[in-house]
Amino acid sequence: MNPALRPERDGEDHLRPQKRQKTSYSNTEIDLLPVTGDASRVSWPNARFPEQANLRNHRQMLMESLVFEQIDSRKTTIETAYSETCHWFLKHPDYLSWLDSEKQSQHRGFLWIQGKRGAGKSIIMKFIYTRMKKTDIPMKALTISFFFNAGGELLEKSVSGMYRSLLLQLLEGFPDLQQILDDPDLIPRNQVTCPPLNILKELFHSAISYLDKRILTCFVDALDECDAQKVKDMVEFFEEVAEQCVEDNTRFQVCFSSRHCAYIDIKSGIRLTLEGQDGHIDDLNHYITKRLRIEDPTLNDKLKQVMLEKAAGGFLWVAQAVATVNKENRRGRLALWRKLDEANELLMEN
Numbered sequence: 475m476n477p478a479l480r481p482e483r484d485g486e487d488h489l490r491p492q493k494r495q496k497t498s499y500s501n502t503e504i505d506l507l508p509v510t511g512d513a514s515r516v517s518w519p520n521a522r523f524p525e526q527a528n529l530r531n532h533r534q535m536l537m538e539s540l541v542f543e544q545i546d547s548r549k550t551t552i553e554t555a556y557s558e559t560c561h562w563f564l565k566h567p568d569y570l571s572w573l574d575s576e577k578q579s580q581h582r583g584f585l586w587i588q589g590k591r592g593a594g595k596s597i598i599m600k601f602i603y604t605r606m607k608k609t610d611i612p613m614k615a616l617t618i619s620f621f622f623n624a625g626g627e628l629l630e631k632s633v634s635g636m637y638r639s640l641l642l643q644l645l646e647g648f649p650d651l652q653q654i655l656d657d658p659d660l661i662p663r664n665q666v667t668c669p670p671l672n673i674l675k676e677l678f679h680s681a682i683s684y685l686d687k688r689i690l691t692c693f694v695d696a697l698d699e700c701d702a703q704k705v706k707d708m709v710e711f712f713e714e715v716a717e718q719c720v721e722d723n724t725r726f727q728v729c730f731s732s733r734h735c736a737y738i739d740i741k742s743g744i745r746l747t748l749e750g751q752d753g754h755i756d757d758l759n760h761y762i763t764k765r766l767r768i769e770d771p772t773l774n775d776k777l778k779q780v781m782l783e784k785a786a787g788g789f790l791w792v793a794q795a796v797a798t799v800n801k802e803n804r805r806g807r808l809a810l811w812r813k814l815d816e817a818n819e820l821l822m823e824n
Contacts, residue, residue: 528663529656535666536655540642544630548623548695552600556761560601562753568744569602575725582716584743587731592790593748594757595731596621599695602729606691610647615689618643624699633704637674640692644681648688651681679715682726689725697732706737713741749787758782758792765793767800 563569571577572585589595599621607617620636629635645652654677655661661669661677669677682690697705712728719726732738734747748754762781768774777799785792 532663532666533652533655536661536669537642537645537652539666539668540638542629542635542638544623544627545635545639545642547626548621548630549600549619552596552621555597555601556757556764558760559757560598562751562756563598563602564605566746566751566753568746572727572729572744578725579720580742581744582713582720582742583725583727584713584716584740585727585729586740586743586745587729587748588734588745589731589748590786590788591733592788594754594789595733595748596695597789598748599693599729599731603693606693613648613650613688615691616644616647617691617693618647619693620695622694622696622699624696631700633700633708634671634674636694636700636708637671637678638668640694641674641678641681644678644690648681648685651684654680654684675711679711682715682719682724683722685719685724685726687725689727691727691729693729695731697730697738698735702735702737709738709740754787754789755782758785758787758789761789761792762796765796765800768803 568585572581572583587595587598599619603617603619609615610617618640620639622636623630625631629638645655657680660673660680668674697709700708709730716726716728718724730738730740759778759782762778766774766778768777781792781795785795
């Protein structure tokens with residue numbers, strides 16, 4: 475590659491993508507402008523067959539460059555919601571308002587789920603995403619997602635990884651939007667590696683501008699597991715895109731989740747605190763009732779009450795406490811209470 479054409483890269487974008495699976499985009503339809511009149515007046519790209527083949531190959535290589543090995547790692551490792559839990563969220567007034575297209579001008583398409591560490595935000599996010607993904611309609615409605623992972627590889631906890639993943643899902647879901655990859659002002663014709671962060675953002679914005687009457691729903695989990703300043707910039711960028719979508723009457727819906735962080739904020743949007751929801755408390759109660767293995771009814775009820783009080787909305791703590799108590803059950807009541815206190819102390823330390 476000519477060094478003069480090589481795009482600048484930040485510390486994250488120099489990583490070469492690794493193949494998660496063999497994916498071919500060679501059959502993607504190429505939208506070309508018809509040849510009319512003087513050849514000198516034909517807009518780029520022209521409609522000659524060799525040019526079509528070149529564009530097709532260029533798109534394929536750029537699409538493959540967006541892929542990285544851990545692109546779905548965090549999403550696949552999040553536990554599936556326990557039976558009969560999380561369903562309350564689908565009927566929550568805030569969730570229904572977020573889905574109401576008539577209210578998009580009010581909340582700008584944003585729903586922000588907040589919660590303490592271990593409250594179960596990622597489980598809720600995976601549950602909602604999975605449910606909505608099943609309602610996708612080819613060429614009409616698409617659901618995409620990214621789950622940040624602070625303990626993962628660089629691209630799993632970076633905005634570059636997020637944009638690569640979201641852009642790939644968007645262009646795979648609506649293949650006609652791959653035409654944005656043909657813009658030589660954004661991507662040189664001889665570039666086949668992943669574009670830098672600033673170009674990824676422009677490509678994402680450009681693709682959304684071509685949605686027209688289609689619906690795009692985007693889930694981004696665990697914002698607090700990414701660099702603070704870069705997440706702040708990302709949220710501001712999403713707000714700009716969403717503002718333009720409201721003006722254009724385009725359905726762009728975004729659901730964020732994070733811990734309670736002072737540096738993350740949205741100007742407009744619906745905010746929902748998970749641990750304060752009645753449905754969430756009912757889920758904790760249901761989980762303890764189904765999983766706690768204590769034969770003495772009195773002791774069982776007492777332990778359940780103590781667990782709910784100590785958990786303060788923390789689903790992860792409840793799961794750990796139930797597992798610990800069940801394990802120590804045979805050692806007698808004193809051991810049960812001691813282990814429960816130890817689990818609570820561990821929760822407070824974290």
